[in-house]
Amino acid sequence: MKLRKFLVLLTLAIASSTMFNLAAQNQDQISAAVMKVYDDYIAQNPNDYNTLFMRANQHYYNNNIDAALSDVNRTIQLAPSKETELLFDAYLLRAKLYDLKSNFDAALADVDKAAAINPTSLSWVDMKGKIAYAKGDYEMAETQFKTILQQQSRNYDAMFCLGCVAAKQGKEEDAMAWANQALTLFPAEPQVYMNRAYVQEILGKYRDACDTYLIAMSVTDDNGASIKRLVDLSSDHYDDVMASLKSATDENPRVGIFYRVRSAIALNYKHYGQALKDLKAITDNNLMEYSTIYSDEAMCLFQLGDYDQAYTYANKAIANDATNPDGYILRSMIELRQGKGNNYNTAMNTLDQALVLNPNYTPTLMAKARLLIAQKKYKEALPFVSKAIENEPTNADALMLRGWLNKYHLKNVTAAQTDFSKVLTLDNDDITSLRGFALHEMGDDTEANAWAEQMIKLYPAIGGEAYYYAAALQAAMGNKAQGIKYLETCLANGYGGLFDIKFNEDPYVNIAPLRSEPSFKMLLDQSQLNFQER
Numbered sequence: 001m002k003l004r005k006f007l008v009l010l011t012l013a014i015a016s017s018t019m020f021n022l023a024a025q026n027q028d029q030i031s032a033a034v035m036k037v038y039d040d041y042i043a044q045n046p047n048d049y050n051t052l053f054m055r056a057n058q059h060y061y062n063n064n065i066d067a068a069l070s071d072v073n074r075t076i077q078l079a080p081s082k083e084t085e086l087l088f089d090a091y092l093l094r095a096k097l098y099d100l101k102s103n104f105d106a107a108l109a110d111v112d113k114a115a116a117i118n119p120t121s122l123s124w125v126d127m128k129g130k131i132a133y134a135k136g137d138y139e140m141a142e143t144q145f146k147t148i149l150q151q152q153s154r155n156y157d158a159m160f161c162l163g164c165v166a167a168k169q170g171k172e173e174d175a176m177a178w179a180n181q182a183l184t185l186f187p188a189e190p191q192v193y194m195n196r197a198y199v200q201e202i203l204g205k206y207r208d209a210c211d212t213y214l215i216a217m218s219v220t221d222d223n224g225a226s227i228k229r230l231v232d233l234s235s236d237h238y239d240d241v242m243a244s245l246k247s248a249t250d251e252n253p254r255v256g257i258f259y260r261v262r263s264a265i266a267l268n269y270k271h272y273g274q275a276l277k278d279l280k281a282i283t284d285n286n287l288m289e290y291s292t293i294y295s296d297e298a299m300c301l302f303q304l305g306d307y308d309q310a311y312t313y314a315n316k317a318i319a320n321d322a323t324n325p326d327g328y329i330l331r332s333m334i335e336l337r338q339g340k341g342n343n344y345n346t347a348m349n350t351l352d353q354a355l356v357l358n359p360n361y362t363p364t365l366m367a368k369a370r371l372l373i374a375q376k377k378y379k380e381a382l383p384f385v386s387k388a389i390e391n392e393p394t395n396a397d398a399l400m401l402r403g404w405l406n407k408y409h410l411k412n413v414t415a416a417q418t419d420f421s422k423v424l425t426l427d428n429d430d431i432t433s434l435r436g437f438a439l440h441e442m443g444d445d446t447e448a449n450a451w452a453e454q455m456i457k458l459y460p461a462i463g464g465e466a467y468y469y470a471a472a473l474q475a476a477m478g479n480k481a482q483g484i485k486y487l488e489t490c491l492a493n494g495y496g497g498l499f500d501i502k503f504n505e506d507p508y509v510n511i512a513p514l515r516s517e518p519s520f521k522m523l524l525d526q527s528q529l530n531f532q533e534r
Contacts, residue, residue, distance in 0.1 A: 031061070031062055035058055035059075035062070038058060047078055049078040053090055056069075056071035056072040056090075059071060060096070060097065065097055065100055065101065068093070072097065073094070075090045076091070076094070088114050091110045092111070092124060094110045096127070104134060104135035108135075112128075114127075122147075122148055125148055126144070126145075126148060126157075126158070128140070129141045129143075129158075130161065133161065133165060133168075142162060145161045145162045145165070146162065156185065156189065156191075156195070159178045159179070159181055160196075160199070163182075163195070163196075168202060175202070176199065176203075179196040179200075182196070183196055188219075188220060190221065190225065190226075191222075193212055193215060193220060194213075194222065194225055194229070197209040197212035200212060201233075206233065206237040209233070210230060210237075210245075213226040213244075214230075214248050217261075230245075230261065230265070231265060231268070234269075234462070238460070238462045245262040245265075249262070253285075254285070254287065259279070259282050260278070262278050263276075263278035263279050264296075267296060267300070269460075269462045269463030269465070269494070270465055270494075271530075272299070272304055272496040272498075272531075273300070273304060273529075274534055276304065277534060279293060279297040279300060291316075291321035292317075294316040294317035294320060295327055295330055298310045298312075298314040298317060299330060301313060302333060302499060303497040304498055304499075304533070305498050307334050311331065314327060314330050317330070318331065324357075325354035325361050328350050329351065329363055332347040332348070336374075344374070344375055351364060351367055354367075360391050362392050362395060362398065365387050365388040365391075366385070366398060366401065369384040369388070369401060378410060379410065381405060385398055385401050385402040389402060394428075396426055396434045396438075397434065400434050400437060401508075402415075403416040403420045403423075404416070405507075407441065420438045421442070423437075423438035424439065430458070431455050431459060431465065431466060436452050436455070436473050437473060437476065437508050437509065440473065440476055452473050452474075452486075453470075455469060456470060461489075461493045462494065463494055464489065464492070464493030467486045467489045468511070470486040471486035471487040471511050472509045472510055474486060475511050475514050480517055484514055484520070487511060487520075491523055491524075491530060492527075494530055496531060502524065
């Protein structure tokens with residue numbers, strides 16, 4: 001597979017590229033502009049049912065379900081009976097909205113109203129089948145989809161739906177027959193592979209589903225959909241995903257994409273040793289070459305304590321893309337700890353190179369602030385953190401770091417409380433929100449503990465990252481016994497960052513206070529497999 005295509009696939013799979021975010025922002029701006037036009041026009045013409053219906057569709061597109069329902073209700077109320085085409089579409093839209101609200105009986109009633117207007121259309125037949133399926137009325141759903149196939153014998157969506165119905169009824173042979181029939185008819189259609197894999201998921205055959213996603217990735221151009229689904233599936237079925245990818249690499253040892261996907265998933269769960277093995281297979285055999293592979297390999301080696309090898313690959317990442325500041329940031333982390341460590345000048349020189357490339361890049365500003373903090377140069381660190389916040393006012397890490405600086409080293413408690421309070425107002429509520437740490441700094445350890453437990457529930461145990469954060473939070477609170485319990489679970493779930501466990505002392509998210517506990521060394525010794533290439 002060509003490098004450019006793989007990069008696109010991987011970007012789509014982890015949904016984290018700047019261009020993706022910019023596209024989303026642009027789409028939001030366009031949607032807002034369109035909605036304003038509708039709002040302004042309807043304010044002047046409140047009974048214009050055509051425009052109300054168009055706005056209802058825009059609300060539906062924007063996932064504003066209640067607003068869409070209000071507009072479509074008004075449309076149906078105002079439109080005269082002669083507007084049959086509009087009313088047909090309006091009833092079907094309202095059926096979709098009721099379906100989304102799990103009001104299945106109302107949805108089916110609207111489908112019947114649409115059917116009365118245009119009984120020959122298959123649109124309402126399809127919708128009735130899908131609503132019946134969502135309701136759990138599989139017999140009704142089966143009838144609708146078979147009706148479609150009677151008129152459109154090559155409709156692979158209807159075949160897929162019949163496969164889902166059969167799978168829900170526990171009829172594995174029938175379910176796979178429908179999925180395979182569609183695949184036989186349309187072997188080059190990406191969605192058919194996705195449909196087949198989804199049917200396999202319903203049947204609980206997750207390993208088979210993973211194999212189907214990999215086939216889709218290999219033989220069709222699915223714009224990264226298969227990779228994204230594999231990444232999503234790994235949260236609940238990690239072993240099945242990794243086993244499927246292992247078979248793919250065994251059968252296709254010269255196809256780099258399989259190693260790359262597996263390494264990316266392993267990295268996602270902090271399984272650095274597992275990721276390293278696949279990354280080495282790529283670089284040692286020259287299967288692919290681009291900076292992210294080298295930087296990922298450097299990060300794995302850094303986390304596993306091999307700083308000299310990490311340095312080599314960080315340099316390869318920079319040589320491959322000398323304009324990317326991330327390579328320099330990573331190399332500075334490695335340089336600081338090479339040899340006897342504390343190589344502050346060398347690390348700082350590398351960060352300065354990154355700042356030349358982009359003086360406003362938040363990760364570089366934060367890395368420089370942390371390096372200055374490590375040297376106890378707290379006043380010098382503050383402007384870099386403040387600049388990062390100026391660039392990204394909702395960056396939880398930057399707000400926490402400035403709050404920490406002000407509270408513990410610059411004796412500006414009021415400013416610190418302001419930053420901690422801002423963290424609590426942020427919308428994102430995942431591990432990186434650092435909400436629990438902010439609550440602790442604000443004196444609310446009860447809610448901080450509740451946050452940690454909620455993160456553990458929300459994030460899969462694979463890799464144990466949520467437990468690492470919970471352990472760090474307990475360490476910050478001085479609850480060492482509870483911190484050790486979280487750390488034990490963290491390691492039992494495969495957390496593979498030896499540097500994080502043994503050495504990391506970055507402000508607030510670290511387990512340094514736990515390292516003096518008698519059981520710490522025992523836990524570390526018991527978990528050596530976590531920190532090995534495998």
